[in-house]
Amino acid sequence: MKKRNSIKKKLFQIIMVSTLTCVLVSVVISLVAVYSVEQQQIQSSMRFGLSQIRSSIDQEYLGLMNVMRGLEAGGDTGSAAENFLEEKDGYQKAVKKQILDEQISDVLFLNLNVRAVSYAASETGELLFGSGTVSEIREEQNRRKEIWQVGDRIFYTIEQARGQGEGYLISMLSKNQNFGEYCLDIFLEKRVEPFEKSDYRLLLLDQNGRVCYTESEDFTMDEEIPLKENGEDYSGFEQNGNYLMTAESGMGFTYGLAVPLSVYYKESNMWRMRMAVVMVGCFCLFYLIVLAIYQMIGKPIQKLKLEIAETGKGNLGAVKEDTGIEEFNQVLDGINRMRRDLRATQEKEKQEEELRKKAEAEKLMYQINPHFVLNTLYSVQWMAQQAGNTRIREFIHNFMAILSYNLGKENAVSSLRTEVEIARKYIEIQKERYDFEVRLEVEEGDYLDTPAIRMLLQPLIENALQHGLGTSGRLEIWIFEDPRRQYGVIIVRDYGEGLSREKLEELNRPLGAEDSKKTRNGIGLRYVRSMLETVYGSEAILDVNSTRGRGTKVTILLPLVRDDGKEGEIFD
Incomplete structure (x- = not known):
C-alpha cells in the first residue's frame, strides 16, 4: 500500500x-x-x-x-x-x-x-x-x-x-x-x-x-x-x-x-534595504500559494485553537460559526457542550459563595434584635434622667449612639469623620470600666469625609483595651492623611504585653487566609480584614506589628482614590 x-x-x-x-x-x-x-x-x-x-x-x-x-x-x-x-x-x-x-x-x-x-x-x-x-x-x-x-x-x-x-x-x-x-x-x-x-x-x-x-x-x-x-x-x-x-x-x-x-557602509545598507522591496514582491507570490492552502485547512484549525484559548480565558459563550467541514464542526459542537457544563458549574459556585457571604454578614451584623435593645436602652436612659444621675444618662447616651451606628443598615456608607466620633464615644464608655490614658490625634482635612466601612476603628480600640493596656495603661491613636500616596493612615498603638509569634503570623497573613477556627477574641480583627478585602480589594493595607513586652501597633492604609483615579467612588 x-x-x-x-x-x-x-x-x-x-x-x-x-x-x-x-x-x-x-x-x-x-x-x-x-x-x-x-x-x-x-x-x-x-x-x-x-x-x-x-x-x-x-x-x-x-x-x-x-x-x-x-x-x-x-x-x-x-x-x-x-x-x-x-x-x-x-x-x-x-x-x-x-x-x-x-x-x-x-x-x-x-x-x-x-x-x-x-x-x-x-x-x-x-x-x-x-x-x-x-x-x-x-x-x-x-x-x-x-x-x-x-x-x-x-x-x-x-x-x-x-x-x-x-x-x-x-x-x-x-x-x-x-x-x-x-x-x-x-x-x-x-x-x-x-x-x-x-x-x-x-x-x-x-x-x-x-x-x-x-x-x-x-x-x-x-x-x-x-x-x-x-x-x-x-x-x-x-x-x-x-x-x-x-x-x-x-x-x-x-x-x-x-x-x-x-556610516559609509550604513548608507550602503540602506540602499540594500530599499532593494529588499524586490524580495517582498517575490514573497507575495509565496503567500498567495500558502493562502489557498490556509483557506482550505489552516483557517478551521486556527478557529479551533482560538476557541480553546478563549475557553481557557473564561469565555464560555456558544460557538455558532460553520467551518464548512463536518469533522471540524463536530469538534466545535464538543467545545459548546463543554462550555455549557462549565457555565452551570460556575453559576452553582457563584450562588453558593453569595449565600456564604450573606450568612456571614448576617451573623456579624444581626446577632441581636436592634429594636428591642434600643427601646430598652431608651427606657434606662429616661429612668437615669428622672433620677438625676447624669453620669449614667451620659453613659447610656454614648452607648446608644454606638449601638445605633453598629446596627445600621447593611452596606450603609460611613466616613472617617463619623468613625472618629463613634470612637470618641466608645473610649468614654470604656473609661468607666478601665483606668487608662488615651492620646487621640486626628489631622483635620477633607480626607475625613472620604467614604469608609462601618466599625473600622472600634474593633481595633476594643482589642487594644482588652489585651494591650498592660501596666502603663496607655493607648495612642493617630489618624492623618498621606497626600503623596493618597492614603488615609490609621495607627492604633498600645504598650501591653504584645502578641505571640503564632498569633502575629496569623494576623499578618493575606486577607482571606486566616484560620477557619472562630474565636470571640479574634472576631473584631477578622471583621475589619474581611470588610477591607470586600470593599477595597488589594488597595487597602492592614498590618499588625507586635513585640513581646513592648506592645502592639496596628496600621491601616485606607485608599482615598481608586486605581482608576476616581475619588469617593469606592462604594459606588
Whole structure:
C-alpha cells in the first residue's frame, strides 16, 4: 500500500519550494543592482557637498583679498592710515585719526561678516589702531595654521567660530606694508556661514598634504595624508577608518570630506534595504500559494485553537460559526457542550459563595434584635434622667449612639469623620470600666469625609483595651492623611504585653487566609480584614506589628482614590 503524505508534510514541501525560489531570485537581483548603485550614490552626494564647500570658501578668501586691498597702502583706508601716521600737528592728527576710524567703521559696515581689522607695527607688534588688543591679535596669528602664502600675504586656515554662533572664521595677514616711514602688518578676519555637510567632516590640507584643519577626531593636526593622483577633479579613498574624498582648491590647498566607514557602509545598507522591496514582491507570490492552502485547512484549525484559548480565558459563550467541514464542526459542537457544563458549574459556585457571604454578614451584623435593645436602652436612659444621675444618662447616651451606628443598615456608607466620633464615644464608655490614658490625634482635612466601612476603628480600640493596656495603661491613636500616596493612615498603638509569634503570623497573613477556627477574641480583627478585602480589594493595607513586652501597633492604609483615579467612588 502506498504511503500517504500528511497535510502538514505537503504544506511544508510547497512552502519550502516557493520560499527557496523567491529568495534565490530576489538575492540575485539585489546583488546585481545594489553593488553598482550604492557606491555611486554616496560618492555623488559627497562630490556635490565638497563642490559647494570649495566654491564657497574660495569665494570667501577672494572676498577677503578684495577687502585687504582697501586696507593696504594706496587703498581708501590705507591712505587714511598713512595720512594719520605722517601727520605731526596734534590737532590735525586727531582729525585724521577720526577720519581713519570712520574708514574702518565703513569697512565693517559694508562687509557685515568682517569681524576684526587691525594695524600693528611689523617689528614690535604694537597695535596702532583697529579692533582688538595686541595679545588677542598675536594669539589669533599663533593659534592658526598658515595654509597659503602669496608674497607678503599670508592666508590662515578656517576654524570654528567661538562665541559667534555657528559658522567658521577665515583670516589673512598682509606683512611689511609701507605707509611712508612706517612698516605695518595688517590683520583681517571674516566670519563664514556654516555649510551643509550631513554626516561628513571637513578637512583642509596644505600644499604638502598635511592636515591644517580637521573636524574629525580620526585625523590629527599636521598629519600627512597621501593624496591620490588620478588626474580627476575629485579623489576618494579609505584613510584612518574613514572614507575620504578630496578636491584641490584653485588657491593651491586641498579640501576634504571624511565620513566614518561605519556610516559609509550604513548608507550602503540602506540602499540594500530599499532593494529588499524586490524580495517582498517575490514573497507575495509565496503567500498567495500558502493562502489557498490556509483557506482550505489552516483557517478551521486556527478557529479551533482560538476557541480553546478563549475557553481557557473564561469565555464560555456558544460557538455558532460553520467551518464548512463536518469533522471540524463536530469538534466545535464538543467545545459548546463543554462550555455549557462549565457555565452551570460556575453559576452553582457563584450562588453558593453569595449565600456564604450573606450568612456571614448576617451573623456579624444581626446577632441581636436592634429594636428591642434600643427601646430598652431608651427606657434606662429616661429612668437615669428622672433620677438625676447624669453620669449614667451620659453613659447610656454614648452607648446608644454606638449601638445605633453598629446596627445600621447593611452596606450603609460611613466616613472617617463619623468613625472618629463613634470612637470618641466608645473610649468614654470604656473609661468607666478601665483606668487608662488615651492620646487621640486626628489631622483635620477633607480626607475625613472620604467614604469608609462601618466599625473600622472600634474593633481595633476594643482589642487594644482588652489585651494591650498592660501596666502603663496607655493607648495612642493617630489618624492623618498621606497626600503623596493618597492614603488615609490609621495607627492604633498600645504598650501591653504584645502578641505571640503564632498569633502575629496569623494576623499578618493575606486577607482571606486566616484560620477557619472562630474565636470571640479574634472576631473584631477578622471583621475589619474581611470588610477591607470586600470593599477595597488589594488597595487597602492592614498590618499588625507586635513585640513581646513592648506592645502592639496596628496600621491601616485606607485608599482615598481608586486605581482608576476616581475619588469617593469606592462604594459606588
